[in-house]
Amino acid sequence: MDLEFLRSLVQPNTTKILLCSLDGLGGLPRPETGRSELETARIPNLHALATRSACGLLRHVGFGITPGSGPGHLGLFGYDPLRYPVGRGVLEALGIDLELKPGDVAARGNFCTVDAQGRITDRRAGRISTETCMRLVERLRRIQVTGAELILESVKEHRFVLVLRGPGLSGRLSETDPQSLGVAPLPVRPLDPEAERTAAMVNGFVDAARPLLEGSTPANMVLLRGFDQQPTLPLFPQTFGLRAAAIAAYPMYRGLARLVGMEVLKTGTTFADEIATLREHWEAYDFFFLHFKDTDKAGEDGDFEAKVRALEQFDARLPDLLGLRPDVLAISGDHATPSVLKGHGWQPVPALISSAYCGADPVSRFTERDCCGGSLGVLPAQELIPLVMANALRFTKYGA
Amino acid sequence: MDLEFLRSLVQPNTTKILLCSLDGLGGLPRPETGRSELETARIPNLHALATRSACGLLRHVGFGITPGSGPGHLGLFGYDPLRYPVGRGVLEALGIDLELKPGDVAARGNFCTVDAQGRITDRRAGRISTETCMRLVERLRRIQVTGAELILESVKEHRFVLVLRGPGLSGRLSETDPQSLGVAPLPVRPLDPEAERTAAMVNGFVDAARPLLEGSTPANMVLLRGFDQQPTLPLFPQTFGLRAAAIAAYPMYRGLARLVGMEVLKTGTTFADEIATLREHWEAYDFFFLHFKDTDKAGEDGDFEAKVRALEQFDARLPDLLGLRPDVLAISGDHATPSVLKGHGWQPVPALISSAYCGADPVSRFTERDCCGGSLGVLPAQELIPLVMANALRFTKYGA
Numbered sequence: 001m002d003l004e005f006l007r008s009l010v011q012p013n014t015t016k017i018l019l020c021s022l023d024g025l026g027g028l029p030r031p032e033t034g035r036s037e038l039e040t041a042r043i044p045n046l047h048a049l050a051t052r053s054a055c056g057l058l059r060h061v062g063f064g065i066t067p068g069s070g071p072g073h074l075g076l077f078g079y080d081p082l083r084y085p086v087g088r089g090v091l092e093a094l095g096i097d098l099e100l101k102p103g104d105v106a107a108r109g110n111f112c113t114v115d116a117q118g119r120i121t122d123r124r125a126g127r128i129s130t131e132t133c134m135r136l137v138e139r140l141r142r143i144q145v146t147g148a149e150l151i152l153e154s155v156k157e158h159r160f161v162l163v164l165r166g167p168g169l170s171g172r173l174s175e176t177d178p179q180s181l182g183v184a185p186l187p188v189r190p191l192d193p194e195a196e197r198t199a200a201m202v203n204g205f206v207d208a209a210r211p212l213l214e215g216s217t218p219a220n221m222v223l224l225r226g227f228d229q230q231p232t233l234p235l236f237p238q239t240f241g242l243r244a245a246a247i248a249a250y251p252m253y254r255g256l257a258r259l260v261g262m263e264v265l266k267t268g269t270t271f272a273d274e275i276a277t278l279r280e281h282w283e284a285y286d287f288f289f290l291h292f293k294d295t296d297k298a299g300e301d302g303d304f305e306a307k308v309r310a311l312e313q314f315d316a317r318l319p320d321l322l323g324l325r326p327d328v329l330a331i332s333g334d335h336a337t338p339s340v341l342k343g344h345g346w347q348p349v350p351a352l353i354s355s356a357y358c359g360a361d362p363v364s365r366f367t368e369r370d371c372c373g374g375s376l377g378v379l380p381a382q383e384l385i386p387l388v389m390a391n392a393l394r395f396t397k398y399g400a
Numbered sequence: 401m402d403l404e405f406l407r408s409l410v411q412p413n414t415t416k417i418l419l420c421s422l423d424g425l426g427g428l429p430r431p432e433t434g435r436s437e438l439e440t441a442r443i444p445n446l447h448a449l450a451t452r453s454a455c456g457l458l459r460h461v462g463f464g465i466t467p468g469s470g471p472g473h474l475g476l477f478g479y480d481p482l483r484y485p486v487g488r489g490v491l492e493a494l495g496i497d498l499e500l501k502p503g504d505v506a507a508r509g510n511f512c513t514v515d516a517q518g519r520i521t522d523r524r525a526g527r528i529s530t531e532t533c534m535r536l537v538e539r540l541r542r543i544q545v546t547g548a549e550l551i552l553e554s555v556k557e558h559r560f561v562l563v564l565r566g567p568g569l570s571g572r573l574s575e576t577d578p579q580s581l582g583v584a585p586l587p588v589r590p591l592d593p594e595a596e597r598t599a600a601m602v603n604g605f606v607d608a609a610r611p612l613l614e615g616s617t618p619a620n621m622v623l624l625r626g627f628d629q630q631p632t633l634p635l636f637p638q639t640f641g642l643r644a645a646a647i648a649a650y651p652m653y654r655g656l657a658r659l660v661g662m663e664v665l666k667t668g669t670t671f672a673d674e675i676a677t678l679r680e681h682w683e684a685y686d687f688f689f690l691h692f693k694d695t696d697k698a699g700e701d702g703d704f705e706a707k708v709r710a711l712e713q714f715d716a717r718l719p720d721l722l723g724l725r726p727d728v729l730a731i732s733g734d735h736a737t738p739s740v741l742k743g744h745g746w747q748p749v750p751a752l753i754s755s756a757y758c759g760a761d762p763v764s765r766f767t768e769r770d771c772c773g774g775s776l777g778v779l780p781a782q783e784l785i786p787l788v789m790a791n792a793l794r795f796t797k798y799g800a
Binding site: 028029034035036039057061062063064065066067068069070071072081082085086088091092338340341343344345346347348368369370372373377378 | 401405409456756757759760761762773774775776777778779783784785786787788789790791795796797798799800
């Protein structure tokens with residue numbers, strides 16, 4: 001639904017909302033047993049909670065679409081990911097906790113190898129070490145261009161992020177990466193007339209990088225792609241009238257929460273740390289987004305048993321969350337990561353909403369198969385938040 | 401979802417997809433037993449397949465809308481039938497296997513009876529025999545107009561199809577059929593300024609037809625309606641990156657598949673012929689649309705028992721289809737044709753998708769009632785193909 005419309009329904013309340021995203025929650029049956037990760041795990045607390053919750057399946061982005069973490073979480077936050085696209089460069093910056101400002105243009109960079117004629121011989125510079133990458137990024141930080149501040153951060157191995165900050169920038173730029181070997185990197189072209197100045201700045205950066213990297217073979221040149229401007233989204237706290245906080249041990253999810261205006265709370269590296277942070281700040285906010293990463297990691301590794309264990313570990317922590325007595329507790333995920341796929345999937349993701357007003361449905365187990373029969377049905381992910389708001393008695397009636 | 405967006409997600413693969421349309425699949429319970437055709441039929445193979453498939457109900461066009469064969473199949477092919485309307489004249493041409501070209505204007509023709517003053521006394525010319533119709537159409541083929549080629553084909557009884565082929569035509573024309581008796585046929589009027597030339601051509605045809613038919617009472621005049629230009633649709637093979645073939649014993653379904661750019665394979669008149677054609681061409685295509693007509697015919701006749709038998713006949717052939725080992729097998733229909741309605745209905749139509757990654761749901765019988773509880777939910781018909789593409793691992797991730 002339109003966020004402006006939802007905003008018009010918001011009414012004040014003191015209820016507390018906890019939204020847990022189990023990353024990559026949805027799974028698929030393992031062929032040997034015919035049971036999915038959720039169906040295999042011993043998760044008595046989740047099953048008991050599902051019994052007294054409204055259950056269903058979230059469909060992210062659209063039917064058959066496999067979401068990345070960006071669109072997946074935007075959906076959980078109430079945003080239609082097709083209406084609010086977030087580009088690759090911005091996601092890359094968010095993924096290393098780089099704080100972007102409105103108007104910033106971000107790109108993903110690769111170090112690459114070129115021969116004496118300037119033709120690319122390796123698009124990833126032999127996957128140099130992260131240490132080498134950091135050293136070379138430090139060298140590139142000397143570069144200055146007129147009209148914008150340049151921000152450079154190393155990522156992993158041959159990857160880095162370039163951010164341009166300044167007035168009047170545009171992300172409508174072609175890529176320098178020709179995506180093939182034996183040819184020189186391309187100059188950046190403006191895809192819109194108003195991107196001409198930004199294109200000139202980026203080309204200035206690349207021209208300055210070339211001599212600085214000469215002799216640092218294999219990483220003797222840079223490629224830039226996925227130019228994108230920080231999108232301006234309606235902000236979550238303003239839209240829903242919530243003091244909203246995000247708790248995530250991984251930078252990507254902190255970045256996505258920051259993108260929609262949530263306050264990102266400092267936390268540790270484990271889920272136990274996250275829960276401690278939640279407890280510590282419980283009084284200060286109306287809404288908490290709590291991220292649990294291990295389910296996705298195990299699924300990406302194709303490690304069915306590890307994903308089962310991750311679910312059991314979350315289940316063991318669930319009483320801690322219930323102990324805080326949230327008025328509304330919603331549990332779902334940003335996409336499926338079935339172990340048998342070893343990656344993200346398009347399959348719908350189990351979801352539950354627990355509150356004093358969530359109603360009764362026949363679901364008594366928190367699994368893909370059982371949630372099919374829940375009162376939420378199969379619903380677009382971005383419709384979860386309106387339901388959460390309603391259960392928190394934070395939406396007024398529409399129409400007299 | 402937008403077809404351009406879907407196209408941007410396509411990734412190459414070698415997986416094979418089989419989409420079976422059981423025409424008019426959905427039914428209604430017979431009052432005496434409370435069981436629908438699917439619930440009455442002995443269809444063990446379909447039930448077993450449903451058990452290991454993702455199931456749901458397809459809603460064609462919109463809630464409460466009864467689709468014709470055109471919109472019904474466009475939905476199955478991934479097109480929103482409200483966004484891509486196909487007019488009556490074009491459907492009539494497709495229904496007799498007339499190959500239209502982009503820009504062609506088609507109309508449905510009736511022979512009618514007029515009195516000495518030219519006033520209509522029978523809009524269907526006493527339903528003349530198909531042989532008489534063929535003979536009169538042959539006579540009308542002598543007519544020539546400036547600026548377009550005229551193509552005339554007889555249909556059944558008093559019906560024929562008129563196609564104009566040439567540059568700069570328009571289908572925005574009023575009808576000559578006044579839909580009442582005692583008045584003369586109307587001249588064609590352009591509904592848009594750019595249709596003026598085409599209107600003049602059609603009026604020229606009608607003026608030339610009048611003397612040619614004089615004396616051939618009761619079929620001594622023609623009525624034209626449903627003018628429509630061949631729509632330009634995004635093509636299915638290009639949109640989804642699939643070498644796509646259609647196998648249908650009935651011309652209407654071949655025509656609809658041709659309209660979206662599928663290759664139409666020559667086949668015989670029975671479903672056994674269709675399966676033989678499928679087997680013969682299995683290696684040459686990525687995607688097959690296979691049409692099964694008998695369910696609809698029986699439903700239209702109001703013959704509950706015949707529809708039950710047709711379902712059982714399809715079920716008996718299902719092992720042949722499974723024997724080809726498609727990576728994705730989808731089975732559904734273009735609309736309901738409940739025997740108790742003796743015609744098309746608006747009721748949602750059972751659908752299943754079977755693949756290695758379709759996931760588990762509680763459905764173990766392929767019936768209207770059981771498919772309610774499936775993991776696909778109740779979904780717009782045009783969302784079936786994106787799901788099929790995902791299950792064939794032919795869509796890449798959206799967003800990082």
